[in-house]
Amino acid sequence: MDHMTSTDHQALHMRGDVEAQQQQQQQQIGSDAAQYNNERLKHVRDHLYLDTSMPIVNVPKRGEHYIDAFSGPSETHPWTCSFGTDIENDGIWMNSSDQAGSIMACLVWFLMLYSMVTVTLLSATNGIPPVMGMIYCVLIVMALACHAKTSLTDPGSVPHTAVPVESERMISSKSHSMCGQCQTYKPPMSHHCRICNRCVSKMDHHCPWMNNCVGAGNLKHFFLFLIYTWTCSSYALALFGWNYFMCATEDCTFHHVLVHLVRVMTVLCVGAFLFTSSMLMNVLYGIMTGIGTIDRLKKKATNTMGQSDEEPLELKDVFGIAGYHTWPFPVDPLFEDYDRVMGYSLPQRLVREQNVLDRLQQQLKGGNDGATQLE
Numbered sequence: 001m002d003h004m005t006s007t008d009h010q011a012l013h014m015r016g017d018v019e020a021q022q023q024q025q026q027q028q029i030g031s032d033a034a035q036y037n038n039e040r041l042k043h044v045r046d047h048l049y050l051d052t053s054m055p056i057v058n059v060p061k062r063g064e065h066y067i068d069a070f071s072g073p074s075e076t077h078p079w080t081c082s083f084g085t086d087i088e089n090d091g092i093w094m095n096s097s098d099q100a101g102s103i104m105a106c107l108v109w110f111l112m113l114y115s116m117v118t119v120t121l122l123s124a125t126n127g128i129p130p131v132m133g134m135i136y137c138v139l140i141v142m143a144l145a146c147h148a149k150t151s152l153t154d155p156g157s158v159p160h161t162a163v164p165v166e167s168e169r170m171i172s173s174k175s176h177s178m179c180g181q182c183q184t185y186k187p188p189m190s191h192h193c194r195i196c197n198r199c200v201s202k203m204d205h206h207c208p209w210m211n212n213c214v215g216a217g218n219l220k221h222f223f224l225f226l227i228y229t230w231t232c233s234s235y236a237l238a239l240f241g242w243n244y245f246m247c248a249t250e251d252c253t254f255h256h257v258l259v260h261l262v263r264v265m266t267v268l269c270v271g272a273f274l275f276t277s278s279m280l281m282n283v284l285y286g287i288m289t290g291i292g293t294i295d296r297l298k299k300k301a302t303n304t305m306g307q308s309d310e311e312p313l314e315l316k317d318v319f320g321i322a323g324y325h326t327w328p329f330p331v332d333p334l335f336e337d338y339d340r341v342m343g344y345s346l347p348q349r350l351v352r353e354q355n356v357l358d359r360l361q362q363q364l365k366g367g368n369d370g371a372t373q374l375e
Contacts, residue, residue: 105151155196179192193213230273
């Protein structure tokens with residue numbers, strides 16, 4: 001041990017050279033990886049319309065989530081008044097490729113306006129109290145507003161640059177689906193609509209009466225439309241029933257012309273009441289089980305309903321967190337975690353989120369350095 005031969009010295013020298021060469025190679029690989037990441041980040045910033053100098057966010061004290069104030073590519077690309085289902089190019093979401101759906105959506109407006117005119121005429125001729133007629137007209141206006149919002153709102157179409165959310169990326173053993181039509185990432189519980197020609201997050205079904213899909217982005221508006229339509233039909237049937245059974249004088253008797261309008265409206269109200277009752281139960285079942293209509297039909301066809309592991313939808317994931325006063329109105333919900341609700345994220349948002357974390361770390365480091373100097 002104390003006396004080393006020349007062979008031992010030569011072996012140690014060769015081992016040291018090998019270790020030095022390996023260390024140099026590792027440093028070169030790390031340098032190349034860092035350069036690659038920097039070039040990739042620069043490419044993302046240059047080609048995905050990012051502005052790193054913009055004031056980004058309002059970070060809550062708890063740090064659970066942040067409010068992303070970035071309004072998307074519209075800051076660099078001017079908004080255009082175009083109609084379609086391509087959110088990257090069209091300014092207003094509207095399905096114009098389905099002529100039958102457009103006719104059915106217009107028919108909804110025609111029938112509702114017909115019922116509102118009929119009730120208005122009944123109020124003008126003292127067939128029903130004017131206050132009752134006014135309440136009905138307000139309900140019709142709310143139903144039509146919800147219908148328009150459902151038809152013209154993006155139901156949750158998956159962008160072409162979508163990537164899995166962090167919870168999905170952390171599961172290394174899980175494979176991610178790709179849509180063969182859109183050639184993009186397909187989030188869980190999303191489906192490709194052949195009419196809208198887009199993948200829709202948490203797609204429940206394509207409704208021809210809305211001329212649009214029902215998904216995570218417009219489920220609230222569709223649910224409100226069903227509630228207001230169900231209320232209108234049951235309210236009108238109650239008014240007609242009250243007049244038929246309780247009217248004992250000529251003052252409240254319907255005019256002979258209005259009688260025919262009321263008969264037609266009664267048939268429409270019965271049909272609307274039955275249809276909306278069925279759809280309301282369908283939507284409520286989807287919210288309580290977390291399984292949409294398409295997924296439920298698939299599971300029933302394959303006899304796998306008992307193997308479902310979906311969680312019920314939280315009301316904040318349907319109506320948002322803006323406050324209970326916004327629930328009855330067709331305004332877009334403000335989600336607590338948009339990526340979690342939609343099931344996907346975007347490279348732009350991930351880079352902005354990383355910028356936020358870097359700035360917070362710099363602020364904390366600066367605060368700690370200042371406290372150290374004071375001590």
